[in-house]
Amino acid sequence: MKGSIKKLMKIGSFTVTFVVFFIYLLPLLWAVMSSIKDSSLIIAIPPVFLFKPTFSHYLRLHTEWIFYGKMWNSFVVSSITAMICVVVGLPAAFVLARYRLGKDWLPIWILSNRFLPIVAILLPLFLMFRTWRLLDTYIVLILVYLIPNLPFSIWLLRGFISDIPIDLDAAARVDGCGSTGVLFRIILPLTSSAIAVVAIFVFLFSWNEFFIPLVLTNRNVVPVSVSFAGFKMKEWYDWGAMTAGAVVCLIPLFLMVMVLGQRIVRGMTLGAVKE
């Protein structure tokens, strides 16, 4: 008798959590559903739940909005940014973790660049790049993406490196390794999974960046995020294309969430919460 009540309670609480999560994710499910509806059904009152799915919006994304071409731009910029953040960030994180370089002020100054309201530096940067005729190029986007992402990478990597026992460094030094040797032979192999985590995060942040490319690009290297500023005809919104675009952007995201799992919390808090 007691056992069955317990079982019932368990099923009950499971149902409750399921329902809560279902309601919570409703906007996403609704977007996914709308993306395979016919244009006439998307603005139907009341909403239609049973319909014949169509993939026309996914095709229109290509023909009318050049969406997939912009995805390539996003991909190029985001992956190069991620690479630079790791290559430049790892040595910096290494010396910050091991040499206590610049006491506290240096890491804090580095971090303060992430907290800078981007609108404050975007205006001078816009003027500078305009004079140098560099607007609307990959280089400029990547350089500006480094400002929030490099400090992020350094802080996260510094935390991961601090987790490695310093005895390993000492042992390597006794065996004749210099700083470079320690970095490449001890730190690099031991942080390879952390490096992957950092790279995925930076890729994601760069992929999601909207405001920087909105200002700094206009035709040649427009990334996919900027197309979400304008799924708008003169008088009406192209919800079909918008939701289809959102779904296309969601798929890689789901994969990354599965890979990162609980490490997302550590990343989002810049290493302050370890789980």
Place this chain on the structure above:
Amino acid sequence: MKEKGLIRKKYSPWLFIAPTIVILISLGVFPLIYSVWLSLHSYSLMDLARGIKWVGGRNFLDLLQKTGSLRISFVHAFLLTLVYMGGCLGLELAIGLGGALAFARKADKKVRIQRTLAMVPMLIAPVVVGNIWKYMYQYSYGFANFLLRSGGLPTPRWLSEGSWAMVSLILADAWEWCPFSFLVLLASILSIPKVQLEAADIDGATQWQRFLYIVLPGIKKSLLLIILIRGIELIKTMDLVYTLTYGGPATATSILPFNAFFLGFKYFEIGKAAAYAWLLVAFTNIFVIFFVSVLREPRS
């Protein structure tokens, strides 16, 4: 020979970090300094004939009033920003804490998939979240009003009525970010030593006392951390405002970063926009310094 070795040992760490410093100074510090210079000049890209003229503190004084290209005074925009920040933080902390308390009791493997699913919203680009919610908020065919209507409740014009626009913004942001406070608080609650909770049970503490005297002090640091991290992001909010309300209706959701953007990149009033941006930086600094010093307080 020996001396050379010493020098190398002393300077090589700086070589490792030099590229970082060069990048951050040339792209972070230098633009900020340039922006100080800009903020002290009258300079408009729309009216190049006007040239660049030194005006001292005039730009800053102009921001305090509602004049010309500025549709809303700085103080007004500042208050709107505080409302927005307060609303978002309050809602996110309340939902996150409630969820974390409910889940802390059975944080086993079974909820792991749901926890992972719950993380999805905060990794979606804010600009996509803004679009999806804009669709949800549509007055006639939006899903939000469909739900309200089927529940027999009144249906607001989410995005085109003054105060509702702010509510819409806050709800969309809270939707995206309550998983963040939920997950941080859950980790923090789970790390409270079980012994303390058991001791409280033995002493016959009520649920409320248990929460007030054991859980709350245990998660105080995490609460402050969430306020700090989310607060900084909220001060910068741009994407959501741009897609959801575009600062409107009229100026009902024209928070600070949006106004700086509007001045700089719509009216091309470079000098004023730079001044605006500097006030925004100052506000961010005050916020960060305050919360970091609170976080750093030695535990008593």
